[in-house]
Amino acid sequence: MNFLFWRCLALTLVIVGLVGCDFLTPEPADPLLRKRAIAIRESPPGLIFDGELAGQRIFLIAHDCEVFSVTRAPTQEAAEWTSVVKPEFYPFFTVCDRQSLTFDGRVLTAVLGRQAIGAGGCCASGGTYRSVDGRVWKKE
Numbered sequence: 001m002n003f004l005f006w007r008c009l010a011l012t013l014v015i016v017g018l019v020g021c022d023f024l025t026p027e028p029a030d031p032l033l034r035k036r037a038i039a040i041r042e043s044p045p046g047l048i049f050d051g052e053l054a055g056q057r058i059f060l061i062a063h064d065c066e067v068f069s070v071t072r073a074p075t076q077e078a079a080e081w082t083s084v085v086k087p088e089f090y091p092f093f094t095v096c097d098r099q100s101l102t103f104d105g106r107v108l109t110a111v112l113g114r115q116a117i118g119a120g121g122c123c124a125s126g127g128t129y130r131s132v133d134g135r136v137w138k139k140e
Helices: 002-024 035-042
Strands: 048-053 056-062 067-071 080-085 094-103 108-116 125-131
Touching: 048 094, 056 094, 056 108, 080 125
Parallel strands: none
Antiparallel strands: 048 056, 056 067, 067 080, 094 108, 108 125
16 A cells, blocks of 8 residues: 555656656747647647638637637737637646537537546546637537
8 A cells, every 4th residue: 555655656746747847948939839830830620720700710729628719910929829718627637638629610619528647538527619709618
């Protein structure tokens, strides 16, 4: 019992340490090499919506189980990401297991699913969310 506790504690510290390393790395000076610019450039069509909703032009991207509205600017550096929908809080470590954006001509549907680390299947948090304007979302 005691051995298992120390083993889990050590594993948790290693994971937290590795996650923390990402926050210490400064963003590159070149706007095209920044994480968000790369995410937009490399995301497949099922994770991006670029079109018109409720009479307004909107650009949305599903990234790490969260949907962001991206306000475009003349430079990639000035683009602004605003979170519009994400799964509810889960008190333990999770990873994004599934995410997608689909549009049926009238309603935009986002499927987001976070899986608890060490658990099988999906999903500890998330679900299917629908919107007609890209700003207000309802969970099914």
